[in-house]
Amino acid sequence: MLITGIKSRPVYDRLAPMASGLRHLAIAQGSGGQPMLRLLADMTPAQRGVATVVYSSESFTGNSYEAELRAVDGIDLRLCASNVEALQVLDDLLSTAKMGTRLYLAGSEGFIGTAMQRATEYGLDRDEILREHAGSFVRRVWCAHCNAYTENVTQRIFRCPGCGLDLVVRDHYSSRLAAFQGVKADGEVPGELPEIEELDT
Amino acid sequence: MTPTAEPTAFTTDETYTPEGAYTFRNSREGVRRLPFPFPDDEYMYSMNLEPHVPAGDGAMRAAFDIDEHYISECHHRAQMLEAMPGVHYLALPHMMEAQWDLLELIFESYARDYPEHFTLTKTGNEWHWQNRLLGIDDTFTFGDPTTLPLEPMEYATRQAQGEFVVLEERDNDLVIGAGMTTQRADYSLRFNLGMRFFEFHGPVPKLHEMGILDRALKFLLRMKPGHPVRRVNWSLTVNPRLETSVETLPEWAPDRATVDAENAGERVYLRIELQPLHRLPRSNAIVFPVRTYLVSLAELVEHAPDWAKRIHRALASLDPELVDYKGFHRYHAAAVAWLAQHDDGAPLATGYPWAEGGIQPGD
């Protein structure tokens, strides 16, 4: 079974204002604040005038760009204490979004993936969305055996809190589940584990 | 359709699970009709797509092949669905039209190719379906899901051999929208649902680099209803176990460590996949059926000695990346050593057995 080098991993963009947009919806988390600030600086004042920025200060690395975002003039800023709350705000905004809305996502892979799930539910096309990864490559992992999801996984092998099995995290990614696949690491011979390594690829 | 010499004798009580003690067996005729997937002594991935037209009197004779295992396989499917609901059968809500397309394709094909077992009578949208092998006699209104006990795809594929993945066409890509996959080889339907062609092929080595994926997708997007195409694929597995999904890997992967050069003939099974793809007429979806055949190395030696020689050579020279991907690096050497005793090195015909001049099972 292939563990690394799988081509289903998402490929990310660099955030830049989309000229075709009539409204700009930007949502970021943790270290994603940095590309968000760059995006806002690259916007014309007119674009900033029709931009809504949602920012969650929940962060795995502890980086927060809340103060810097507050200092940007002329934007509609919504601050949230958690990623769950920020995604709820996104949901509300998408439910009333009009044609011509452009979406910008920045943050961890798990955060971007979950936000993408929402955007897909509301029928946004891929060419209406830009995604920029920021911060650590912590992963959200789905356990193939017990169906549990684990956030912020940093090691190639980890113990699933759902079923207690040692899972190996494959580079295989499902956008529908917004998660990487975790599979029993010592499936063939109990105790024979692949090498434990930091996930940072 | 050419008539078969002998009517098929169905084995009704064989099993594909350790709980059922793996009583699955092939008859001699069952082995010699297999879609043997090794045209040459060396094997590598290729663009092995060809028109799905009837060929020979084995597995390529009908649109959807059924064999002596039909009844036991349908029972196995029912057991697997009951044991793990929501894992082996899934359909996204917008796939309903494709579900009816698929029901029609399976039932029409079965009724045409096996009139002795299946009858489909249409009076407008009122359809009468008779499946004498499973003792089913139902009437329903085509297009009205309330007239069936199950969703149309589940209803039809519970009565069909092999698995079925249905893909919708979206922005020049194919996206998995539904699947009945109780016989998956080492992947997850829940995980793969909603994935695109390049994404669900992500784990396969070499395909991308060889340019096969690009060409295959372009080819599939040009498919038209009524012009199916097919390919064959294969792997090895331990025991005649049909259900080898990622989900249940902890149950079956330990079997891989039980094979040695003495028991490889009995333990190791060639798993052949016949994949006939169809474009569906109303929904424009594409169905990817995987008809899986299991045959032990010992059964090959006994009933198809030339095929046993061929698989010996193909395995011995197989690219290590494919050995790893297909999951048998642990018993590859044992299987090759066991097969070596049954290969005298005589030259063998090239080409698939259903093609003119292709390799035959041997005597």
Ligand code: HEM
């Ligand atoms: C549209 C229908 C198709 C579907 C749904 C499909 C699905 C899959 C899946 C789920 C896998 C297993 C990947 C994993 O390890 O997770 C696979 C493997 C593979 N597919 Fe496809 N496939 C399709 C069409 C094709 C076509 C047209 C070709 C080539 C012409 C192809 C070539 C392969 C090969 C070579 C493998 C590796 C098989 C092995 O070594 O055992 N597939 N496919």
